[in-house]
Amino acid sequence: MEDVLFDLDQDGTTDYAFWGQMDQNIQFQSQLDNFLLDYNTAGQLSPWSNLGSQSMFPDAQLTFTDLDLQSPGADACADGESSSMDDPLEVTKHSARRLSANPPYKVQRHAANIRERKRMLSINSAFEELRCHVPTFPYEKRLSKIDTLRLAIAYIALLREILMSGCDPKSYVDDCMKSGYKNHTNAIWNTSDLTARLSWIKWD
DNA sequence: TAGGCCATCTGGTCCT
Protein backbone atom coordinates (compact mmCIF):
# COMPACT_ATOMS: atom_id res chain seq x y z
CA MET A 1 0.00 0.00 0.00
CA GLU A 2 1.30 3.39 -0.93
CA ASP A 3 1.36 6.37 1.35
CA VAL A 4 0.12 9.64 -0.06
CA LEU A 5 1.38 13.06 0.85
CA PHE A 6 -1.38 15.64 1.21
CA ASP A 7 0.00 19.10 0.70
CA LEU A 8 -2.19 21.67 2.44
CA ASP A 9 -0.27 24.62 1.12
CA GLN A 10 -1.28 26.21 -2.11
CA ASP A 11 2.26 27.01 -3.06
CA GLY A 12 3.32 23.43 -3.19
CA THR A 13 5.62 23.56 -0.20
CA THR A 14 5.36 20.99 2.51
CA ASP A 15 4.64 23.26 5.45
CA TYR A 16 1.42 21.49 6.24
CA ALA A 17 1.75 18.02 4.99
CA PHE A 18 -0.25 15.11 6.19
CA TRP A 19 0.50 11.48 5.77
CA GLY A 20 -2.41 9.21 5.24
CA GLN A 21 -3.17 6.06 3.41
CA MET A 22 -5.22 6.82 0.33
CA ASP A 23 -7.15 3.65 -0.18
CA GLN A 24 -7.85 3.01 3.43
CA ASN A 25 -10.63 5.34 4.36
CA ILE A 26 -12.73 7.10 1.75
CA GLN A 27 -14.72 8.95 4.36
CA PHE A 28 -11.56 10.33 5.82
CA GLN A 29 -10.54 11.60 2.41
CA SER A 30 -13.75 13.54 2.00
CA GLN A 31 -13.35 15.01 5.46
CA LEU A 32 -9.89 16.10 4.54
CA ASP A 33 -11.17 17.60 1.31
CA ASN A 34 -13.79 19.54 3.24
CA PHE A 35 -11.12 20.70 5.56
CA LEU A 36 -8.99 21.91 2.70
CA LEU A 37 -11.94 23.78 1.25
CA ASP A 38 -12.65 25.47 4.54
CA TYR A 39 -8.97 26.06 5.02
CA ASN A 40 -8.79 28.05 1.81
CA THR A 41 -11.91 30.11 2.47
CA ALA A 42 -11.13 30.72 6.11
CA GLY A 43 -7.99 32.51 5.07
CA GLN A 44 -10.12 35.29 3.65
CA LEU A 45 -12.06 35.88 6.82
CA SER A 46 -9.39 37.18 9.09
CA PRO A 47 -7.55 40.43 8.55
CA TRP A 48 -4.70 39.02 10.60
CA SER A 49 -4.31 35.71 8.85
CA ASN A 50 -2.28 36.89 5.92
CA LEU A 51 -0.04 39.43 7.58
CA GLY A 52 3.45 38.88 6.33
CA SER A 53 2.92 35.27 5.62
CA GLN A 54 1.59 32.99 2.97
CA SER A 55 0.26 30.69 5.57
CA MET A 56 -3.02 30.69 7.42
CA PHE A 57 -0.94 30.09 10.52
CA PRO A 58 1.74 32.77 10.43
CA ASP A 59 3.31 31.62 13.67
CA ALA A 60 3.12 27.94 13.10
CA GLN A 61 6.15 26.26 11.69
CA LEU A 62 5.38 22.70 12.55
CA THR A 63 4.36 20.16 10.02
CA PHE A 64 1.85 17.47 10.71
CA THR A 65 4.67 15.03 10.60
CA ASP A 66 6.64 17.09 13.06
CA LEU A 67 3.68 17.26 15.37
CA ASP A 68 3.20 13.58 15.07
CA LEU A 69 6.73 13.09 16.27
CA GLN A 70 6.70 15.78 18.91
CA SER A 71 3.30 15.31 20.42
CA PRO A 72 3.40 14.30 24.06
CA GLY A 73 1.22 11.28 23.61
CA ALA A 74 2.92 10.05 20.48
CA ASP A 75 4.36 6.60 20.40
CA ALA A 76 7.98 6.33 21.31
CA CYS A 77 10.33 6.06 18.39
CA ALA A 78 11.45 2.63 17.51
CA ASP A 79 14.89 1.65 18.64
CA GLY A 80 17.70 2.60 16.31
CA GLU A 81 15.63 4.98 14.19
CA SER A 82 16.42 8.23 15.94
CA SER A 83 19.78 8.62 14.23
CA SER A 84 18.13 9.51 10.91
CA MET A 85 15.78 12.11 12.31
CA ASP A 86 17.95 15.06 11.32
CA ASP A 87 16.98 14.56 7.69
CA PRO A 88 13.51 15.99 6.98
CA LEU A 89 12.91 13.36 4.34
CA GLU A 90 13.81 10.69 6.79
CA VAL A 91 11.45 12.26 9.28
CA THR A 92 8.49 11.94 6.93
CA LYS A 93 9.43 8.43 5.97
CA HIS A 94 9.76 7.57 9.59
CA SER A 95 6.42 9.11 10.38
CA ALA A 96 4.77 7.25 7.55
CA ARG A 97 6.12 4.01 8.88
CA ARG A 98 4.74 4.77 12.30
CA LEU A 99 1.37 5.61 10.79
CA SER A 100 1.17 2.35 9.01
CA ALA A 101 2.16 0.55 12.18
CA ASN A 102 -1.35 0.99 13.53
CA PRO A 103 -3.44 2.32 10.64
CA PRO A 104 -6.97 2.43 12.07
CA TYR A 105 -5.97 4.33 15.17
CA LYS A 106 -3.60 6.64 13.36
CA VAL A 107 -6.11 7.53 10.67
CA GLN A 108 -8.84 8.17 13.20
CA ARG A 109 -6.51 10.18 15.37
CA HIS A 110 -5.39 12.37 12.48
CA ALA A 111 -8.98 12.86 11.39
CA ALA A 112 -9.82 13.95 14.91
CA ASN A 113 -6.86 16.30 14.90
CA ILE A 114 -8.06 17.89 11.68
CA ARG A 115 -11.56 18.29 13.07
CA GLU A 116 -10.11 19.86 16.18
CA ARG A 117 -8.05 22.26 14.12
CA LYS A 118 -11.14 23.20 12.12
CA ARG A 119 -13.01 23.77 15.33
CA MET A 120 -10.27 26.02 16.66
CA LEU A 121 -10.22 27.90 13.35
CA SER A 122 -13.92 28.62 13.69
CA ILE A 123 -13.39 29.80 17.24
CA ASN A 124 -10.55 32.02 16.12
CA SER A 125 -12.59 33.51 13.30
CA ALA A 126 -15.28 34.31 15.85
CA PHE A 127 -12.63 36.04 17.94
CA GLU A 128 -11.58 38.07 14.91
CA GLU A 129 -15.17 39.07 14.37
CA LEU A 130 -15.47 40.06 17.99
CA ARG A 131 -12.26 42.09 17.79
CA CYS A 132 -13.90 44.16 15.07
CA HIS A 133 -16.71 45.10 17.43
CA VAL A 134 -14.78 46.22 20.49
CA PRO A 135 -13.13 49.63 20.72
CA THR A 136 -9.41 49.64 20.10
CA PHE A 137 -6.74 52.27 19.71
CA PRO A 138 -5.79 53.04 16.13
CA TYR A 139 -2.19 52.09 16.83
CA GLU A 140 -3.01 49.14 19.01
CA LYS A 141 -1.64 45.72 18.26
CA ARG A 142 -4.00 42.80 18.01
CA LEU A 143 -5.88 42.09 21.21
CA SER A 144 -5.27 38.77 22.82
CA LYS A 145 -8.19 36.40 23.20
CA ILE A 146 -8.56 36.98 26.90
CA ASP A 147 -8.32 40.75 26.49
CA THR A 148 -10.89 40.61 23.71
CA LEU A 149 -13.32 38.77 25.96
CA ARG A 150 -12.79 41.09 28.92
CA LEU A 151 -13.09 44.17 26.76
CA ALA A 152 -16.24 42.85 25.11
CA ILE A 153 -17.82 42.22 28.51
CA ALA A 154 -17.00 45.72 29.65
CA TYR A 155 -18.17 47.26 26.38
CA ILE A 156 -21.49 45.44 26.50
CA ALA A 157 -21.97 46.65 30.06
CA LEU A 158 -21.34 50.22 28.94
CA LEU A 159 -23.75 49.96 26.02
CA ARG A 160 -26.39 48.51 28.30
CA GLU A 161 -25.88 51.38 30.73
CA ILE A 162 -26.22 53.91 27.92
CA LEU A 163 -29.41 52.27 26.75
CA MET A 164 -30.86 52.30 30.26
CA SER A 165 -29.97 55.97 30.68
CA GLY A 166 -31.74 56.99 27.51
CA CYS A 167 -29.04 59.56 26.89
CA ASP A 168 -27.11 60.22 23.74
CA PRO A 169 -24.12 57.84 23.77
CA LYS A 170 -21.53 60.51 23.04
CA SER A 171 -22.81 62.92 25.66
CA TYR A 172 -23.16 60.08 28.14
CA VAL A 173 -19.53 59.09 27.71
CA ASP A 174 -18.40 62.72 27.70
CA ASP A 175 -20.23 63.21 30.96
CA CYS A 176 -18.56 60.16 32.40
CA MET A 177 -15.14 61.43 31.39
CA LYS A 178 -15.75 64.92 32.76
CA SER A 179 -16.92 63.57 36.07
CA GLY A 180 -13.97 61.25 36.20
CA TYR A 181 -16.37 58.30 36.31
CA LYS A 182 -17.22 59.28 39.87
CA ASN A 183 -20.82 58.34 39.31
CA HIS A 184 -19.87 55.06 37.71
CA THR A 185 -17.15 53.72 39.96
CA ASN A 186 -18.95 50.44 40.40
CA ALA A 187 -19.86 50.00 36.79
CA ILE A 188 -18.61 46.79 35.25
CA TRP A 189 -17.41 48.66 32.23
CA ASN A 190 -15.32 51.10 34.25
CA THR A 191 -12.09 49.31 33.61
CA SER A 192 -8.85 50.85 32.52
CA ASP A 193 -9.04 48.71 29.42
CA LEU A 194 -12.26 50.23 28.21
CA THR A 195 -12.26 53.74 29.62
CA ALA A 196 -8.96 54.55 27.98
CA ARG A 197 -10.43 53.54 24.65
CA LEU A 198 -13.68 55.44 24.96
CA SER A 199 -12.25 58.66 23.59
CA TRP A 200 -11.43 56.85 20.35
CA ILE A 201 -14.93 55.64 19.74
CA LYS A 202 -16.78 57.29 16.87
CA TRP A 203 -20.31 57.54 18.20
CA ASP A 204 -21.79 59.12 15.10
C1' DT B 1 15.78 35.14 29.78
C1' DA B 2 11.23 34.72 31.76
C1' DG B 3 6.58 35.20 30.87
C1' DG B 4 2.59 35.77 27.82
C1' DC B 5 0.22 34.14 23.99
C1' DC B 6 -0.80 30.89 20.73
C1' DA B 7 -1.36 26.51 17.75
C1' DT B 8 -1.51 21.87 17.99
C1' DC B 9 -1.99 17.19 19.74
C1' DT B 10 -4.19 14.18 22.79
C1' DG B 11 -7.37 11.51 25.60
C1' DG B 12 -11.57 11.81 28.13
C1' DT B 13 -16.44 12.85 28.23
C1' DC B 14 -20.81 13.95 26.39
C1' DC B 15 -24.10 14.04 22.73
C1' DT B 16 -26.55 12.56 18.50
Added chain:
DNA sequence: AGGACCAGATGGCCTA
Protein backbone atom coordinates in the same frame (compact mmCIF):
# COMPACT_ATOMS: atom_id res chain seq x y z
C1' DA C 1 -19.94 4.63 16.52
C1' DG C 2 -18.50 8.91 15.39
C1' DG C 3 -18.31 13.77 16.08
C1' DA C 4 -18.15 17.86 19.19
C1' DC C 5 -16.34 19.78 23.06
C1' DC C 6 -13.06 20.35 26.63
C1' DA C 7 -8.85 20.73 29.37
C1' DG C 8 -4.05 19.52 29.94
C1' DA C 9 0.50 19.25 27.93
C1' DT C 10 3.95 20.85 24.88
C1' DG C 11 6.77 23.70 22.13
C1' DG C 12 7.44 27.94 19.22
C1' DC C 13 7.39 32.93 18.78
C1' DC C 14 7.56 37.47 20.61
C1' DT C 15 8.42 41.08 23.87
C1' DA C 16 9.85 43.52 28.05
